[in-house]
Amino acid sequence: MKYHITVDIGGTQIRSACYRMNSNTPVMIERISTQGEQSALERLCMVVEKTWPTDGKVCGISVAAPGPVDPWEGIILYAPNIPGWKDIHLKNHLQAQFKVPVTVGNDANMAAMGEWKFGSGIGHHHLIYLTISTGIGGGIIMEDKLLLGQRGLAGEMGHVTVLPGGPLCGCGKPGHLEAISSGTGIARWTQGEIQKGRPSALSAHEVITAKLVHQAATEGDELAIEAFNRAGFYLGMALADFLHLFNPTIIILGGGVSRSGELLFAPTRQAIEQFVIEPHYLDNFTLTQAALGDEAGLMGSLALAQEYFPA
Amino acid sequence: MKYHITVDIGGTQIRSACYRMNSNTPVMIERISTQGEQSALERLCMVVEKTWPTDGKVCGISVAAPGPVDPWEGIILYAPNIPGWKDIHLKNHLQAQFKVPVTVGNDANMAAMGEWKFGSGIGHHHLIYLTISTGIGGGIIMEDKLLLGQRGLAGEMGHVTVLPGGPLCGCGKPGHLEAISSGTGIARWTQGEIQKGRPSALSAHEVITAKLVHQAATEGDELAIEAFNRAGFYLGMALADFLHLFNPTIIILGGGVSRSGELLFAPTRQAIEQFVIEPHYLDNFTLTQAALGDEAGLMGSLALAQEYFPA
Numbered sequence: 286m287k288y289h290i291t292v293d294i295g296g297t298q299i300r301s302a303c304y305r306m307n308s309n310t311p312v313m314i315e316r317i318s319t320q321g322e323q324s325a326l327e328r329l330c331m332v333v334e335k336t337w338p339t340d341g342k343v344c345g346i347s348v349a350a351p352g353p354v355d356p357w358e359g360i361i362l363y364a365p366n367i368p369g370w371k372d373i374h375l376k377n378h379l380q381a382q383f384k385v386p387v388t389v390g391n392d393a394n395m396a397a398m399g400e401w402k403f404g405s406g407i408g409h410h411h412l413i414y415l416t417i418s419t420g421i422g423g424g425i426i427m428e429d430k431l432l433l434g435q436r437g438l439a440g441e442m443g444h445v446t447v448l449p450g451g452p453l454c455g456c457g458k459p460g461h462l463e464a465i466s467s468g469t470g471i472a473r474w475t476q477g478e479i480q481k482g483r484p485s486a487l488s489a490h491e492v493i494t495a496k497l498v499h500q501a502a503t504e505g506d507e508l509a510i511e512a513f514n515r516a517g518f519y520l521g522m523a524l525a526d527f528l529h530l531f532n533p534t535i536i537i538l539g540g541g542v543s544r545s546g547e548l549l550f551a552p553t554r555q556a557i558e559q560f561v562i563e564p565h566y567l568d569n570f571t572l573t574q575a576a577l578g579d580e581a582g583l584m585g586s587l588a589l590a591q592e593y594f595p596a
Numbered sequence: 597m598k599y600h601i602t603v604d605i606g607g608t609q610i611r612s613a614c615y616r617m618n619s620n621t622p623v624m625i626e627r628i629s630t631q632g633e634q635s636a637l638e639r640l641c642m643v644v645e646k647t648w649p650t651d652g653k654v655c656g657i658s659v660a661a662p663g664p665v666d667p668w669e670g671i672i673l674y675a676p677n678i679p680g681w682k683d684i685h686l687k688n689h690l691q692a693q694f695k696v697p698v699t700v701g702n703d704a705n706m707a708a709m710g711e712w713k714f715g716s717g718i719g720h721h722h723l724i725y726l727t728i729s730t731g732i733g734g735g736i737i738m739e740d741k742l743l744l745g746q747r748g749l750a751g752e753m754g755h756v757t758v759l760p761g762g763p764l765c766g767c768g769k770p771g772h773l774e775a776i777s778s779g780t781g782i783a784r785w786t787q788g789e790i791q792k793g794r795p796s797a798l799s800a801h802e803v804i805t806a807k808l809v810h811q812a813a814t815e816g817d818e819l820a821i822e823a824f825n826r827a828g829f830y831l832g833m834a835l836a837d838f839l840h841l842f843n844p845t846i847i848i849l850g851g852g853v854s855r856s857g858e859l860l861f862a863p864t865r866q867a868i869e870q871f872v873i874e875p876h877y878l879d880n881f882t883l884t885q886a887a888l889g890d891e892a893g894l895m896g897s898l899a900l901a902q903e904y905f906p907a
Binding site for chain 1: 664673721722736738739741743744745746747748749750751752753755756757758759760767768769830833836837840841842843844845871873874876877879880
């Protein structure tokens with residue numbers, strides 16, 4: 286029996302899954318915290334070992350890694366959530382350890398691959414995927430190919446400026462889409478408005494989260510609804526820009542905030558229609574929700590493994 | 597002897613050039629106004645006929661057309677500067693007329709091809725070209741391929757929002773890069789500041805043009821210099837976004853306004869450095885001026901003809 290192993294490195298945990306050749310259903314999934322006695326790299330190897338099949342051959346390991354990645358050299362340039370991870374030569378390390386070929390890609394790019402091959406994007410040739418959670422990342426498929434750029438750093442769609450001089454992004458720059466339309470952005474704006482004295486059911490809470498804002502919005506809280514309208518407005522404005530730049534047939538929104546459904550999608554669609562320069566951009570165009578949930582990264586890695594490491 | 601014919605449809609004139617197979621030097625260039633007794637389409641055919649070689653075979657005609665183009669069907673969806681041009685099936689029309697294969701592309705995309713094959717972008721695999729004149733257009737080459745999107749409408753880099761609620765663009769939407777950093781944008785802002793009472797050597801002029809602002813800036817006029825600083829600031833902010841989205845090795849600026857040199861390039865470079873999220877985006881990266889001038893469109897069409905219509 287032949288297998289693929291795929292790994293998804295998250296901010297708090299690392300997951301490893303084992304798939305039989307040509308199957309999309311994992312035989313086994315294991316997870317481990319990134320923090321512990323051993324280094325994150327050692328823990329990554331531990332969890333891969335746990336999913337190693339006893340009855341056959343592993344054709345390759347495919348890893349979805351956070352932060353900027355050089356996909357050709359398999360180097361994690363840095364991982365925002367794992368202290369000390371900078372220029373980690375993950376491909377070389379894993380190949381030396383496990384004696385099988387290894388590929389490494391950015392996790393949001395991998396999630397785009399996953400949605401394209403197994404999720405909402407099946408059959409599309411020009412696809413944009415955005416994950417909207419604490420941050421905003423994404424991946425772009427053009428003519429059936431992941432857009433990588435010279436060093437694999439393309440597709441950072443959370444880090445486009447939508448409001449010059451606006452709130453600071455996690456990256457330190459002002460006014461990025463991520464600073465406004467991510468969960469963090471939604472919570473921060475709502476907290477700020479409450480501090481300014483705006484009435485809201487949320488004012489009882491000391492710390493506001495996007496989840497709380499979502500809950501309040503579904504219960505009709507005006508400020509909370511406005512928070513989603515604002516996030517959707519800037520998101521739709523950015524998506525109109527992406528239509529003009531990429532002319533895709535589909536934009537797929539994933540990540541926790543996208544699960545707010547129409548609360549986010551309605552103002553986003555409205556802004557796209559408001560800002561698109563030409564109706565032809567909306568020909569054969571769909572804005573839709575991701576299908577794979579938290580599995581997108583693992584599934585995208587699987588797509589890459591199936592492509593790179595055939596039996 | 598075998599030949600290619602290339603055509604560049606401008607706002608005021610149509611040019612046709614004839615090249616010997618595998619030569620980049622035109623045997624003949626003819627031009628004709630878009631306006632006259634005959635329709636623009638008839639005039640286009642007239643100027644192509646003028647460059648038709650008498651001693652051999654034409655392998656194909658390649659056309660650079662203004663406005664959104666469907667490059668697969670060879671349809672000009674509309675041409676902003678030619679009244680009545682909407683859904684012009686140019687490829688079919690020219691093929692029926694001249695009995696040779698025809699290809700049609702957006703003029704800014706063709707200029708990107710020209711700079712890539714024959715100009716400042718030779719040897720690059722990930723290239724962005726912007727033409728900054730009365731408007732802003734462009735073309736994107738990723739992994740040695742023109743990025744077209746589903747209908748060929750990708751690469752509209754002038755129509756990204758850089759200042760929400762900002763000045764109206766030629767397309768009717770607010771705050772686009774084109775509305776601020778094009779020649780029109782520079783002239784309009786300067787005129788507005790003078791009307792507000794800002795002192796400037798330009799206040800003697802009734803109508804301000806980008807050329808006049810450029811002239812005044814080189815003579816040390818503070819308002820004129822500020823106009824270029826502002827254009828460069830927003831341009832650099834947008835280019836930083838493009839670095840995050842496309843991770844190119846080179847961005848080439850063409851068009852009349854780009855010829856202002858350091859007046860525009862210095863604030864643009866400064867803004868790129870200010871807004872880029874990660875120094876790796878500047879690895880092996882060059883911002884530079886176009887090499888081909890007004891010939892970029894014809895040369896890009898030639899590149900396409902050489903690819904599509906070999907001997």
